[in-house]
Amino acid sequence: MDFMELFFISLGTGVVVYYGVRLLLFSRMLFPKLWFPLPKTFFTSMGEWAVVTGSSEGIGRAFAFALAQRGMNIVVMSRTKAKLDQVAKEIGEATGQRVKVIVTDFTKENIFSEIEEQLKDLNIGVLGELLFVPPYKIQFQKKMACCTITKVINCNVKTMAKCCLIIYICLYVYCIYRGKGMILNVSSGIASIPFPLYTLYAASKVFVERFSQGLQAEYKDKGIIIQSVAPFGVSTRLAGFQKTNMITFSPEDFVKYSLQYVSAGDKTNGSICHTVLGWLLQTIPLKILYAEPMMQGSQDYVKRKLIVGAKLTSTKSCVCGHF
Secondary structure (H helix, E strand, C coil), X not given: CCHHHHHHHHHHHHHHHHHHHHHHHHHHHHCHHHHCCCCCCCCHHHCCEEEEECCCCHHHHHHHHHHHHCCCEEEEEXXXXXXXXXXXHHHHHHHCCCEEEEECCCCCCCCHHHHHHHHCCCCEEEEEECCCXXXXXXXXXXXXXXXXXXXXXXXXXXXXXXXXXXXXXXHHHHHHHHCCEEEEEECXXXXXXXXXXXXXXXXXXXXHHHHHHHHHHHHHHHCEEXXXXXXXXXXXXXXXXXXXXXXXXXXXXXXXXXXXXXXXXXXXXXXXXHHHHHHHHHHCCHHHHCCHHHHHHHHHHHHHHHHHHHHHHHHHHHHHCCC
């Protein structure tokens, strides 16, 4: 057997092994209950309280409900007190769990000492962070650009890192006794590639992923799960309340699926459909995504969805009085 024949046999074997391993990993995502089983007491064994930021609506609200249904007391955090009070009332009535409300605006400066003071005496086991500033195309006007950058960085980067630090200190105290804890940071599927029109938002979510993965590597031996969750389509106000289908989930369904993967690694897309979408997105040549017709179509689509979301929010406010 000559060198070239040996080379191609080795190369072929390597390719088969590589894709075989990827197929095996994919099959694990198909059967989370088999590969990543969670005992009924999994979440309550983490601690008494779960802190959920951005929990007045959408995915954050769904996480708060889901964790309460699993036996945890909940701290809900957002900037609108009326919405938080309503969520707290609904969670309490539906689950019987205690709910603590903390009103704060994560786009602002110097808010963390007060948050830390209100959390310091709680036996916290889980932090779920959904921090979201709507995606914008960066404007050329200096004042508008600086305002947008500050809001996105404060909310999606600074607050996420600060809250992780505050909660980690709480977790560490109790981990001495129980050796468990969990932090779930919600990223976004569009962070998979450089994404035009969502440039600043997508970049901030890349920070969420890398920060979470780095922390998991550092503190895994302490018994703390730190995971980045990167969803694609979820029907929320900021997504224009798109109709749900096999790709676009309701917040409740997405949270139900994603909680099955909390022990699946330092990053997950939260569902098998969104995992496939992530793989497909990374295979599309960037020249296609960056073509002017594609970018213009994407921009028009985003504008339409934001307008629809604003109208629906206004309508629900009139009907419900608290949305």
